[in-house]
Amino acid sequence: MSVSLFSAQGVATGAFFLVVGLTILGALIAVGARNIFHNVLGLALSLIGVAGLFLYLNSPFVALMEILIYVGAITIAICFAVMLSEPLYRPGPPRSFLKSLGALLGAGAVLAFLALLTRKTQWVAAAERSQDWSITTIGHYLLTNYVLIFEVISLLLLVAMLGAIVTARNGRGS
Amino acid sequence: MLIFNQLETYLYLALVLFAIGLYGVLSRRNLIAVLISVELMLNAASINFMAFNRFLAPHPAVGQVIALFIMAVAAAEAAIALSIIMAVYRKLKSINAEQAVELRG
Numbered sequence: 587m588s589v590s591l592f593s594a595q596g597v598a599t600g601a602f603f604l605v606v607g608l609t610i611l612g613a614l615i616a617v618g619a620r621n622i623f624h625n626v627l628g629l630a631l632s633l634i635g636v637a638g639l640f641l642y643l644n645s646p647f648v649a650l651m652e653i654l655i656y657v658g659a660i661t662i663a664i665c666f667a668v669m670l671s672e673p674l675y676r677p678g679p680p681r682s683f684l685k686s687l688g689a690l691l692g693a694g695a696v697l698a699f700l701a702l703l704t705r706k707t708q709w710v711a712a713a714e715r716s717q718d719w720s721i722t723t724i725g726h727y728l729l730t731n732y733v734l735i736f737e738v739i740s741l742l743l744l745v746a747m748l749g750a751i752v753t754a755r756n757g758r759g760s
Numbered sequence: 761m762l763i764f765n766q767l768e769t770y771l772y773l774a775l776v777l778f779a780i781g782l783y784g785v786l787s788r789r790n791l792i793a794v795l796i797s798v799e800l801m802l803n804a805a806s807i808n809f810m811a812f813n814r815f816l817a818p819h820p821a822v823g824q825v826i827a828l829f830i831m832a833v834a835a836a837e838a839a840i841a842l843s844i845i846m847a848v849y850r851k852l853k854s855i856n857a858e859q860a861v862e863l864r865g
Contacts, residue, residue: 595762602764606773613777616796617784629796632777636803639773640827642764643814648824652806655831660799660838667792667842671849679789679856689786697779704771712818723821724828732825739832746836754843 602642609635622668630661647721770811778804791845791855795838802834 590596612635615628633656640649668674728736763769777800784797806827813823849855852862 599763609773610776610780613780613800616800617780617788617793622790622792625793625796629799632800633803636777636807639770639807640810643770643810644820645810645814645824645827648810648827651828651831655835656799656803660835663838663842664792664796667845670846671792671855679858681787681789686787689783692786693779693783696782697775700775700778701772704768704775709767709816711816714818716819719820724824727821727825728828735829739829743832743836746839750839750843753840754846 601638605635605638605642607635608632609639621674622672623665623674626661626664626668629664630657633657633661644719647724767811767815770807770814774804774807774811777801777807789857791848791857791860792842794857795841795845798841799834799838802830806830 591600609632612628612630612632616625616632617628619625619628633652637649637652637657640646640652781797781800781804784800785794788794788797809823809826809830813820813827817823845855848860852859854860
């Protein structure tokens with residue numbers, strides 16, 4: 587189907603391709619670049635693209651959380667780890683061609699299998715679908731139906747925080 | 761039918777992202793790079809949840825709640841993994857996975 591480039595739909599489609607390109611390009615940089623700092627920046631680019639995809643999926647709240655938590659917190663934490671560990675100027679060991687080939691074959695096999703599965707499956711939408719996309723409803727669900735998982739997640743974050751402090755500090759005379 | 765209003769578009773995109781992350785986990789030797797690849801795979805799972813939520817699910821809040829939980833677990837996982845990487849670096853002066861083989865007999 588042809589859509590005029592200057593209609594609202596054409597602009598939306600163009601922006602969608604931009605977001606998709608950002609996601610894939612960022613992922614390729616995150617995996618392919620040799621410099622670990624470039625990997626981190628590629629991850630940030632890819633995550634911003636994923637946030638754009640969430641906007642297209644009608645969920646601005648989750649898109650904002652994606653940028654806040656992933657780009658704002660996790661990427662920065664990885665930056666700290668990069669700066670505190672190996673110096674960037676030290677060249678790493680050369681990549682083994684055979685191992686890269688094996689990894690490519692493994693990832694390609696998973697890709698082919700899942701693509702086949704996606705193509706063969708008949709996706710059926712739920713018979714009755716609610717149209718309630720508001721953030722209020724998400725908050726309501728978080729504190730009623732999913733309140734147990736909500737509390738367990740907060741406990742998990744607390745335990746992870748304590749564990750990270752205990753693991754990373756100078757303990758036991760090291 | 762516009763391309764961004766189809767379920768399959770998002771599924772294939774998440775699939776490509778997952779495969780790139782899997783390739784990174786299998787091929788990289790730097791522990792931080794492995795962690796970055798795992799984050800990519802978690803994001804692919806998130807995209808899948810959100811796509812099913814948008815096109816198939818009976819109530820649109822459920823998938824968003826699950827995506828938020830995935831983010832929280834990913835944050836906890838990143839904190840733990842980075843502290844372990846710091847401890848490994850302090851002990852071995854390297855974050856190469858192939859040099860962290862002290863347990864090998």
